[in-house]
Amino acid sequence: MRMIEGIVSALENHSATVVPMLNRFAPLVPLALVTLLFGCAAHTPVSEQAQQQQVQHSGSAQSSALYKQAFELEEAATEKELASFADGKSYQLPVLADSILERGMSLIGTRYRFGGTSEAGFDCSGFIGYLFREEAGMNLPRSTREMINVDAPLVSRSKLEPGDLLFFATNGRRGRVSHAGIYLGDNQFIHSSSRKSGGVRIDNLGDSYWSKTFIEAKRALAMAPAAAPIVTARK
Numbered sequence: 112m113r114m115i116e117g118i119v120s121a122l123e124n125h126s127a128t129v130v131p132m133l134n135r136f137a138p139l140v141p142l143a144l145v146t147l148l149f150g151c152a153a154h155t156p157v158s159e160q161a162q163q164q165q166v167q168h169s170g171s172a173q174s175s176a177l178y179k180q181a182f183e184l185e186e187a188a189t190e191k192e193l194a195s196f197a198d199g200k201s202y203q204l205p206v207l208a209d210s211i212l213e214r215g216m217s218l219i220g221t222r223y224r225f226g227g228t229s230e231a232g233f234d235c236s237g238f239i240g241y242l243f244r245e246e247a248g249m250n251l252p253r254s255t256r257e258m259i260n261v262d263a264p265l266v267s268r269s270k271l272e273p274g275d276l277l278f279f280a281t282n283g284r285r286g287r288v289s290h291a292g293i294y295l296g297d298n299q300f301i302h303s304s305s306r307k308s309g310g311v312r313i314d315n316l317g318d319s320y321w322s323k324t325f326i327e328a329k330r331a332l333a334m335a336p337a338a339a340p341i342v343t344a345r346k
């Protein structure tokens with residue numbers, strides 16, 4: 112009997128020792144499992160890693176090739192479109208310039224009239240605006256101060272073409288526009304000058320007065336589309 116009691120007491124003492132120990136280490140079990148799983152995932156076989164890298168490299172190379180091909184096709188289409196646009200412009204501009212200049216030549220001798228915009232009399236900007244409106248369907252700004260700010264290509268004096276607008280500072284204030292004309296070619300231009308000089312006339316850009324007062328030139332006709340546009344001054 113004493114032997115049985117001893118055995119029971121020993122088992123109770125052993126249980127009292129083991130249970131607290133298990134309770135103490137129980138929270139560490141999930142952490143151990145996570146560490147084990149992470150270690151397994153990190154140690155992917157070398158051959159499998161190499162295969163994955165090869166697939167990624169192949170996909171990247173294929174994407175680059177497709178992108179390059181698409182870019183080349185788009186670039187070719189753009190060049191074709193620009194070439195078509197340039198062909199249209201090179202054909203259209205001389206026709207517009209000839210029409211404007213022919214009409215302007217027919218108005219030589221028309222009297223100068225301050226603020227005038229009709230064949231009853233023109234000032235310089237009124238003369239230009241009338242020709243561009245009637246012959247090219249373009250509504251240019253009314254004054255030379257606004258006209259010089261039209262968002263059209265600047266043209267150097269050595270590259271002037273018939274129909275280009277010429278701007279001058281004739282009021283003694285250097286760089287401040289006060290007069291304008293239309294280039295004819297051969298260094299000549301047509302404009303509505305003043306009452307004393309006979310209104311609409313032709314002058315030579317090489318003359319000392321006009322050469323000294325010349326500011327800049329702009330190719331307003333480059334902005335003329337097929338339909339009648341309205342050209343506004345740049346702000």
